[in-house]
Amino acid sequence: MPRADGPFEIVEKIGSNAYKVDLPSDYEVHDTFNMGDLSPYYDSDDEEATVKEMLKDGFHDNKWTMSTKGYSIKEGHAWLAPDQPTLNWTNIMWNNWNIPKHSLTTWLRMNEGMNVKSKLFRFGCCTDDWCILCQRQPETVEHLFTSCVYSVRVQRCLLHWFGGTFTTVDRLSAENRNTLQWKFKVAMFNAYHYFIWFQRNNARINDWLSRPEVVAVRIEDDIKRRVKMKCKAL
Ligand SMILES: [Zn+2]
Known part of the structure; x- marks a missing residue:
């Protein structure tokens, strides 16, 4: 059994923090997972959609709005591309x-x-x-x-x-x-x-x-x- 696999379709929300996933039948594992065990899937063929989805995910999880007063494009960019070199000029x-x-x-x-x-x-x-x-x-x-x-x-x-x-x-x-x-x-x-x-x-x-x-x-x-x-x- 791989440590991570996918993408799989979410078929149902179970309670506030769990989802039922459409797993292949030969996986033979329970098909309901906590949200923390799932990651969003981004289609690598569509770069623009990928960045949009990542930003949406980051925004909803408060990943790039925590350190500032709120929404900021600068923070969003820093979150998406954290290791940019500092230019001294x-x-x-x-x-x-x-x-x-x-x-x-x-x-x-x-x-x-x-x-x-x-x-x-x-x-x-x-x-x-x-x-x-x-x-x-x-x-x-x-x-x-x-x-x-x-x-x-x-x-x-x-x-x-x-x-x-x-x-x-x-x-x-x-x-x-x-x-x-x-x-x-x-x-x-x-x-x-x-x-x-x-x-x-x-x-x-x-x-x-x-x-x-x-x-x-x-x-x-x-x-x-x-x-x-x-x-x-x-
Ligand atoms: Zn010249």
Whole structure:
């Protein structure tokens, strides 16, 4: 006799905590079980229905509503997928000093979600993989935001204004997050990604590219305007 088997159909509810199950006749065991001995069956061919059934089961058994004030999608997700790695860079993007379109561009960059030419070329969607901004190297995410001469010129202009060295996710993650300087750097970092990606798309679609100095000034203006608004609100 196996320790677990199924699926079997529930044919009758017996009392408050037991069910009669439609077992094959050759099992030769009593066909009524306590609820604790039964598990719900999920059809692995239908992933969406499976997740729905699991959530329903978790909700009814209070498995993911116990630790909070009640229903919460966040708790439900944590219950369904408990061992997700903690990413140390998420609050670099998602904080109230950034605007969503800037944050989203950085998030795409960090998740390799951008359709850069090296990726499109691999899938046969374009005839070459050369960087549109510099025409010197294959366009990878790393190249576009780190080593492309065009982007490096934008970085230099920003550093001329802001000082120091151009920041990275690792540096931002390691620094004290409660300073105004950190928030300022984070806003610049996210805006940089958005404006570089915007220029790259503009060059690809409209065949038009602004000078790096002009892009840097746009980033500066954008951040100054936002910082002013924030400081007024504080
Ligand atoms: Zn380039």
